[in-house]
Amino acid sequence: MSHQELQDKLTEFDLGLEFSEEPSQYLTLNVSKENLHFLMKKLKSDIDLSFDYAFCITGMDWGETLGVIYHLESTVHRHNLVVKVQTEDRENPTLDSVHDIWATAEFHELEVYDFFGIKFNNHPKLRRLFLTPEWSGYPLRKDYVDTANMIIK
Amino acid sequence: MTNTLKDRFKTEEYFVNMGPQHPAAHGVLRLILTIDGEIIKNVEPDLGYIHRSIEKMCERDSYQQIVHLTDRMDYLSSNINNEAVCLAVENGLELEVSDRVKVIRTIIDELTRLASHCLWWGVMGMDLGALTTYFYAFRDREMINDIFEETCGARLTMNYNVPGGLMFDIHPNFVKRTKDFIAHFKTKIPEYDRLLTGNIIFENRTKGVGILTREDAIAYGVSGPVARGSGFSSDVRKHQPYSAYDRVDFKEILFTEGDTYARYKVRIAEMWESMSIIEQLIDNIPEGDIQAPTKAVIKLPKGEFYQRVETARGELGVYINSTGTKNPYRVKFRSPGFSNLSVLNHISKGGKIADLVAIMASFDFVIPDIDR
Numbered sequence: 001m002s003h004q005e006l007q008d009k010l011t012e013f014d015l016g017l018e019f020s021e022e023p024s025q026y027l028t029l030n031v032s033k034e035n036l037h038f039l040m041k042k043l044k045s046d047i048d049l050s051f052d053y054a055f056c057i058t059g060m061d062w063g064e065t066l067g068v069i070y071h072l073e074s075t076v077h078r079h080n081l082v083v084k085v086q087t088e089d090r091e092n093p094t095l096d097s098v099h100d101i102w103a104t105a106e107f108h109e110l111e112v113y114d115f116f117g118i119k120f121n122n123h124p125k126l127r128r129l130f131l132t133p134e135w136s137g138y139p140l141r142k143d144y145v146d147t148a149n150m151i152i153k
Numbered sequence: 154m155t156n157t158l159k160d161r162f163k164t165e166e167y168f169v170n171m172g173p174q175h176p177a178a179h180g181v182l183r184l185i186l187t188i189d190g191e192i193i194k195n196v197e198p199d200l201g202y203i204h205r206s207i208e209k210m211c212e213r214d215s216y217q218q219i220v221h222l223t224d225r226m227d228y229l230s231s232n233i234n235n236e237a238v239c240l241a242v243e244n245g246l247e248l249e250v251s252d253r254v255k256v257i258r259t260i261i262d263e264l265t266r267l268a269s270h271c272l273w274w275g276v277m278g279m280d281l282g283a284l285t286t287y288f289y290a291f292r293d294r295e296m297i298n299d300i301f302e303e304t305c306g307a308r309l310t311m312n313y314n315v316p317g318g319l320m321f322d323i324h325p326n327f328v329k330r331t332k333d334f335i336a337h338f339k340t341k342i343p344e345y346d347r348l349l350t351g352n353i354i355f356e357n358r359t360k361g362v363g364i365l366t367r368e369d370a371i372a373y374g375v376s377g378p379v380a381r382g383s384g385f386s387s388d389v390r391k392h393q394p395y396s397a398y399d400r401v402d403f404k405e406i407l408f409t410e411g412d413t414y415a416r417y418k419v420r421i422a423e424m425w426e427s428m429s430i431i432e433q434l435i436d437n438i439p440e441g442d443i444q445a446p447t448k449a450v451i452k453l454p455k456g457e458f459y460q461r462v463e464t465a466r467g468e469l470g471v472y473i474n475s476t477g478t479k480n481p482y483r484v485k486f487r488s489p490g491f492s493n494l495s496v497l498n499h500i501s502k503g504g505k506i507a508d509l510v511a512i513m514a515s516f517d518f519v520i521p522d523i524d525r
Contacts, residue, residue: 022456025244052371055461056470056487071459071470071487075371075385078392082457104374107495115208130201130524140209150209 001048001079003027009048015039020084026071028082036085037096043072043081044101050076054102059112061142062086066093066118087118097123115140164189173202177280177510180520184497184509191505196498204524211484216242216316216451219484224310226488227522229269230464232261235314237471240395241460242316243445245453245475251441252397254318256434259397261304261313263427264331267338268297269465270420270427273517277417278349280514281358286349293341296334300327316451318444331435335428342424350421359413363500363512366411373496377467377489378423379516382416384409389463401433416515450479466490466517490522 001009006027010017015035020028031039043051056071067086073079087093097120099106109120110129117138120126128135137144172183181202187195207226211219216238223234236258243250275290298308303324305313313320349355365375370383380387388405390398406422408415453475460471467489474483493516501509 024457025459028457053374055374055376055468055492056459056472056485058472058483058485058487060474060483069472071472075387102374103369103372103499104492104495107491108374111491129199130204132201139206 001077006049006079006081013039013042024082026080026082028084030084030086033085033087033095036083037098037101039083040070040098040101043083048077049081050074051081052076052102054098054104054108057105057108057112059116059118059140060084061116061140063142064088066090066116066141068095068112068118070098093118094121095119096121099123114138117141166194171506171509177513178520179276179518182518182520182523186506186509188506193501193504193506193509196501196509198494198497200524202524203521205521207525208484208486211481213480215479216453216481219481220314220316221312223486224312225521226486226525227464227466227469227490227519228309229272229519230265230466230469231309231311232258232265232313233462233464234469235312236262236396237460237462237469239314239316240462241458241471241473242451242453244460245456245458245473246316246447246451248317248445248447250318250445251443252439253441254443254445255397256438257319257323257443258314259401260331260431260434260438261301261311262396263430264297264300264334265311266465267424267427268294268301269517270424271297273420273465274345274349277514277517278355280510281355283349283352283355286345289341289345289348293338296330296337300330300334303327303330315444315447317447318442322443323438328435328438331431335431335435338424338428342421345421350417356414358507358511359417359515362413362508363504363515364410364412365496365500367409369496369499370411373499374492375467375496376492377463377465378406378419379416379467379493381406382408382419382515383411387468389461389468393461395460395462397434398430401430403430413511413515420517452477452479453481464489466519466522467493486525488522488525490518490520491525494518494523 018030043049051072051074053073053075058069060067065086065088070083072081112118114129166189169186171186172178173181183199185197207222220235220238223238224231271290271294275287278286302308305311365383367384370380370385376387384407391405403426406419455477458473462469470487472485473481476482501512
């Protein structure tokens with residue numbers, strides 16, 4: 001499906017999706033964290049969309065908000081979609097896990113938790129993946145300070 | 154009261170650390186194995202032993218500097234990693250590189266893939282107890298490394314690409330030496346086959362071991378030869394061609410068995426395809442500039458740029474989020490090894506520890522690529 005067809009199809013879901021105006025090779029949309037899991041389930045199960053291959057899951061710190069970017073591809077139709085979700089709570093950010101939809105998310109969400117501190121509901125075992133269990137703070141956040149290991153220019 | 158053999162000799166589950174220093178991991182990967190006797194119940198990877206936070210370092214570096222860091226991820230696909238970042242930056246700057254650059258990049262990519270697969274073949278045999286393969290493979294791989302050394306001065310971490318083109322032109326000997334290597338290597342792969350492929354011990358160790366279905370491969374985001382051994386068509390070179398891949402004719406190798414042996418066969422067949430790609434390009438490298446003019450300080454426009462390339466291990470994705478300054482706001486490397494590792498637990502459950510070694514050898518992990 002072309003970007004426009006995808007956009008029309010997704011608008012029918014009536015989930016208040018915001019499509020990004022910024023030029024990009026992929027169609028990009030923002031979804032509220034309440035609707036995230038429902039939308040993702042639909043993206044995978046809908047026969048016209050069938051986004052079955054989540055090839056990249058990126059943690060993100062936008063300054064005010066924290067969030068996750070999902071890069072999706074359909075191996076049937078070979079079209080792509082980028083889904084962004086944000087949470088304003090920096091103290092205790094929580095999002096729904098999508099590991100039941102794409103098994104690879106279980107591992108990628110561990111990485112996001114390790115570096116951004118975003119907790120995922122229903123994740124089977126949330127743990128520090130790269131860093132040691134006693135590590136304090138989340139290094140890829142923009143406000144992370146480590147005077148010993150970081151060179152600030 | 155039952156008094157069967159099983160009741161009298163009860164077994165218990167226990168933990169074993171495989172790594173971080175284990176020869177079969179070829180790097181510092183720690184796997185926490187839950188085993189019952191010799192049967193694997195669970196594999197939990199623990200990463201970070203070579204984590205350098207390359208993504209965070211990218212946020213303070215300029216775009217030209219980022220290219221250097223990517224050598225150190227998958228050091229066996231260093232040129233392909235470099236190219237991924239350069240393509241993403243060129244895409245952001247809307248910079249068109251010359252045909253000469255595209256063709257040279259593609260040839261060196263394929264030489265890199267050959268060198269990587271060659272090393273993989275050697276260590277796969279070694280992991281399974283056939284030490285001879287290691288010497289055969291390193292003998293032939295040396296010729297590729299010599300070509301690289303003559304071209305750019307480095308044998309492994311090449312750093313030959315810059316945003317806008319190449320750092321310098323190819324060496325006058327490049328074409329001849331590459332052709333010589335192809336002619337040499339064509340006689341060597343049949344030798345590899347005679348030595349290992351049909352070996353009965355090797356076949357018994359790999360056939361039917363670690364079966365990954367196509368559905369699982371997609372769900373777990375597996376890519377590269379591992380995915381293609383399960384019949385999942387995931388070759389970025391075919392689906393989203395970059396550089397000169399749209400002008401060469403090559404097959405995407407697909408096997409449907411999904412076992413360790415299929416993954417082995419995919420890589421052997423891919424070596425033939427790589428040689429065919431190089432042969433199609435090597436005789437007509439177009440004339441042209443080797444660098445498109447760029448500013449000394451590269452500033453990408455505000456926005457997001459994503460580039461997918463096919464490394465020797467699978468799909469590498471480079472995500473750059475720019476706010477219009479000279480440093481990226483966020484860089485993410487979607488490394489093939491990381492996603493492929495996520496399926497390891499799923500397919501090695503129920504097997505023996507020796508099978509896990511065979512499976513890991515067929516996955517061709519490069520640990521710095523997983524840890525970044």
